[in-house]
Amino acid sequence: MRTIEWRDGRVWIIDQTRLPHDVVVLEISTVDAMIDAIRRLAIRGAPALGAAGGFGVAIAAGSASAQQLGTAHVRSEAARLADARPTAVNLSWGVRRVLARLDDGLDAVIEEAQRLADEDVEANRAMGERGADLLTELCGVPLSVHTHCNTGALACVDWGTALGVVRTLHGRGHVREVFADETRPLLQGARLTAYELAQMGVAHRVVVDGAGPSVIARGMVDVVIVGADRIAANGDTANKIGTYPLALAAQRAGIPFVVAAPESTIDLRCASGALIDIEVRDPSEVVSFSGVLTAPVGTDALNLAFDVTPHDLITAIVTDRRVIRPMAGPIVACG
C-alpha cells in the first residue's frame, strides 16, 4: 500500500511510530485523529503531510458536522489541520489546495485530495530521474551517498524525494553504498531509512548524527542528498535537525550538497530561512528513549525539530520540474 491512501471514505496510513518492528495500518475517520497522527509523527515527511492535509479536509467535508454546520465549520477544521505542525509548508499547501474545491461539493473535494496524492507519486518519480541525472553529472557513478532522516516512500505518498533519487539511481545499478544518519531524537534514519534501503536491497550503514560530518571528511561519500520541509525564496532550506552540519562538512570537503523536494515545498512568500517557523517539540523526546530516561530526572532539553541550511551551502535543489542553483539568485515561480 501507499504510505497514505483514501479508501471507503476513510484515510489509511502506515503508523511510522511502530516501524521497523511492526507494520501497523491506522484507520483515520476524524479530523482530531488526523491531527493526532500528524502531531505524534505517525504520518510525517513534508510530501506525506501535504497529502494528509488534503485528505484531512476531505474527512472534514464528509463529516456529519459538516452536513449540519456547513462550509464555515469545514474551513475552521481545515485551519486546525494546517496548524498541526508549523514547519513543513506542504501541510498548509495541501489543506489550501483541497479546500479551494469546497464550494464544488464533497465529491470534488475528495477528487482533489486523491489527485494531490497521485500527483505526489508522479512528482517523486520525475524528481528521482532528474536527481539521478544530476548526481551522475556531478559525481560520476557508482556513487556513495550520505543522507539524513527519512525521505523515502514513507515520507511521501510513495517513492520518495531524496531517497527517491537513491531509488532511481539504484534502479540504474549506480549506488555503491548509502550512509544514513540515525536522526535523533526520533530515529527516522535508523528506523525508516534503513528499513526502506533494506527493502530496496541497497548496501547501507547507519551512523550516529555526530559522525555524519566525519564520514564526509574521510571521503567515504561522493554527495549528500536530503529532503526539505520548507524552502525560502532565497534558497535557504529548513529540514530535519542535523541537516545543517552535513552541509557545513560537504562544503569543507568540496562535495555537492543537494536538496530534493517537490515544488510544493518552495514557499516564495518566505524571503529567507530566518523567517521560517521552526517547531520546538517536547523535551521528553530528547531525554528519554523507549520509555527509559537518558538523563537525570528533571533535566531540561531544547528540542528543535528542524534546522536551516543557508543557501550558499546548497549546490542544487532538485524538484519535480527543475534544478535550481540557489547561488545563482533568488528562486522564481515555476512557469
Place this chain on the structure above:
Amino acid sequence: MRTIEWRDGRVWIIDQTRLPHDVVVLEISTVDAMIDAIRRLAIRGAPALGAAGGFGVAIAAGSASAQQLGTAHVRSEAARLADARPTAVNLSWGVRRVLARLDDGLDAVIEEAQRLADEDVEANRAMGERGADLLTELCGVPLSVHTHCNTGALACVDWGTALGVVRTLHGRGHVREVFADETRPLLQGARLTAYELAQMGVAHRVVVDGAGPSVIARGMVDVVIVGADRIAANGDTANKIGTYPLALAAQRAGIPFVVAAPESTIDLRCASGALIDIEVRDPSEVVSFSGVLTAPVGTDALNLAFDVTPHDLITAIVTDRRVIRPMAGPIVACG
C-alpha cells in the same frame, strides 16, 4: 570520592555505565578487570584513562604473577593495558610513566601512580583557572557555553578539563547557561555532563547532537569548549565523535572554539590528525539502545568513536601550563 582512586591495594572506580540513575563503585584488583572496565567505558575520559593506566600497572606489579614471573610479565601486562583503547594517548602515557619506576620496586610504582592521579587534579584546577581567564578575555561574561561529551570530574580523577573550565567560571558566578550535546551513541552528555552540571547548580539544557550546530548558528552560545583524546603536533585534535561539526559551526558563526586538555594529551610524535588511530567500536552501540533495537534486525552501522578537528578550526588549546594558538604554528614541547 574521586572518579578513580587507589585504596587497600586495589583500584576503586565510579562505574560510568550506571550513571546517572545508579552510583555504583567497582573494585578492581586484576589487570583483566581493568581492561574490561576501560573497554566497556566504565572508566573513560582521556585524563581518567591516564590514571587507569598508571593504577593498572600498579595492580600488575603487585600481583601474585608478578612475584612469580618478574618484571617481563609486568611489562607484557602493561602493554595489554596500553592497548585497551587506541585513541586517547593518555592511557599509554600513564602506563609508560608508571612502568618507568618498575625497577625501583612495588612501593615506587604505587607512589608514581598515586602522584600521577594527584597531579591530574592539580593540572585540571590550573587549566580551569587559565581556561576561565581565556574565555572571559575572548567573550566577556556572563557566558553561555556549548560542550560535547563529558569532560568533567568523571572524565578525570577530579574537577574536569573543558567542564572544569565551566566549573571554575561558575565559581566566579560567570556562567549563564550550558548546552550539552547528548553525545550518541553512549550518551555521555545526557548521562554524565547533565549529572555534573546539576550537581554544580549550573543552568543547562541537553540537545541532540544534530542540534548543536543550530544552537551555535542561532547565537545562543558565546563559545564552544571541548576536551581532547589526542592532540597532534600540528594542533589537529581527536575528540569524541560529534566534535568536528561544532567546530565547523563555530567557525561559520564567528565564535571561539576552545580545547581544554592536560599537556599529557599532546602527542608530539604524531605529526597530524591523519595519523591518529581512530577507534571503531561495535555497531551494536549504534543500532540499539537500552537493549532495544533501533534499526531493523541485521542493520549494519559504522561506529567511529572519535573524530578529528583540523587545527585551523581551533581558536586555542588550553592546557595546565599554557594557551596554545594552533594557527600560529606547530606545537613545541613545553619547557
